[in-house]
Amino acid sequence: xxxxxxxxxxxxxxxxxxxxxxxxxxxxxxxxxxxxxxxxxxxxxxxxxxxxxxxxxxxxxxxxxxxxxxxxxxxxxxxxxxxxxxxxxxxxxxxxxxxxxxxxxxxxxxx
Amino acid sequence: xxxxxxxxxxxxxxxxxxxxxxxxxxxxxxxxxxxxxxxxxxxxxxxxxxxxxxxxxxxxxxxxxxxxxxxxxxxxxxxxxxxxxxxxxxxxxxxxxxxxxxxxxxxxxxxxx
Numbered sequence: 005x006x007x008x009x010x011x012x013x014x015x016x017x018x019x020x021x022x023x024x025x026x027x028x029x030x031x032x033x034x035x036x037x038x039x040x041x042x043x044x045x046x047x048x049x050x051x052x053x054x055x056x057x058x059x060x061x062x063x064x065x066x067x068x069x070x071x072x073x074x075x076x077x078x079x080x081x082x083x084x085x086x087x088x089x090x091x092x093x094x095x096x097x098x099x100x101x102x103x104x105x106x107x108x109x110x111x112x113x114x115x
Numbered sequence: 116x117x118x119x120x121x122x123x124x125x126x127x128x129x130x131x132x133x134x135x136x137x138x139x140x141x142x143x144x145x146x147x148x149x150x151x152x153x154x155x156x157x158x159x160x161x162x163x164x165x166x167x168x169x170x171x172x173x174x175x176x177x178x179x180x181x182x183x184x185x186x187x188x189x190x191x192x193x194x195x196x197x198x199x200x201x202x203x204x205x206x207x208x209x210x211x212x213x214x215x216x217x218x219x220x221x222x223x224x225x226x227x228x
Contacts, residue, residue, distance in 0.1 A: 038217065047119075047205055048219040093158065102148045102171055103217065105158035 006031045006098045010106035017084055018114050025079040025109045027094035032072045035097040039068050039079050041090040042108070048093065052079070084113045117142065119208050119220035127226045133194040136223045140187050140208030146170075147189040148217065149181060152203040161204075164189055193225075201227045 007030045017023055027037070036055045040048040052061045052068040054077070060069040067080040077094055091110045095103040120139045128134050140147050149161040160173040164183035181191040187208075193200055203222045209215040 040219075045224075047221045048207075050216050050218060053216045095158075102160050102163045103150075104160065105150075107157045 006034075006096060006104050008094060008096055008104050008106040010092075010094060010109050012109060013107065014110040014112075016112045016114065019084060019086060021084050021113075022080070022082050023084055023111075025081070025092050025094075025111070027077040027079070027106055029075045029077075029096050029098075029104075031098060032075055033098065034072065037068075037070055037077050037094060037096050038103070039066075039077075040093045040095065042093060043090050051092075084111075086113050086115045089113050119206060119218055121204075121206055121220040121223050123223060124221065125224050125226075127228065128196050129228050130196055130198060132196050133192065134196060134225060135190055135192045136204055136206075136225075138189045138191075138206035138208075138220060140189070140206075141218055144208035144210055144218075145187055146209045146211060146215070147183055147187065148207045148209075149189070149191050150205045150207070151175075152205060152222070153201075158205070161191065196227045198227050201225060 009028050011026045038053045039051040042048050054061050054070040065082040070077045089112050091108045093105055093108045095105045097103050122137045146165045148163040150158050152158045162181050163171045167183045178194045183189045203224050205222045207217040207219045209217045
């Protein structure tokens with residue numbers, strides 16, 4: 005059974021810092037991995053989608069990597085800003101479940 | 116292009132009642148997935164529909180059901196509501212059935228009293 009874990013559960017950093025969020029999954033047989041952000045009380049916004057054949061994806065200040073063999077993905081945020089404050093969720097498309105989500109990392113960027 | 120819309124946004128029901136939630140996907144998207152989000156369990160997959168057929172189903176009791184119409188709009192129904200069904204229900208749409216970016220709606224917040 006696929007399980008997705010995110011570390012840390014919460015993170016508070018000063019503005020301008022580069023940071024890394026971690027996501028691990030137990031079954032390497034995934035179709036893809038997607039990173040989302042969720043603002044309080046809102047739906048999810050897709051940030052990056054990495055197909056199983058890819059190693060990384062970049063969008064602006066965000067870079068996500070995928071290592072299927074070790075069951076890990078990282079989301080790198082460069083030069084963090086207060087507007088980056090949100091909960092970040094990773095999800096894997098695996099088996100018969102559309103997406104299995106991690107529990108998220110709650111990020112707060114202090115001005 | 117309009118995003119995923121969900122109606123209603125907020126709903127209050129009592130135990131034992133039933134509820135129907137609606138989701139309109141992005142135009143041209145044929146896959147619609149439903150998720151339940153609670154503080155205790157996080158985001159959990161309910162089911163996915165593609166071209167009016169249920170493709171996948173999560174580990175939820177039979178009280179949770181859904182359907183998809185020919186215009187790709189989807190509804191989910193929960194019968195005999197329980198207090199534990201209080202949650203944010205999110206739907207997501209994507210172009211194809213797999214390996215595509217999922218776009219989420221704002222959710223329907225259901226409170227069961």
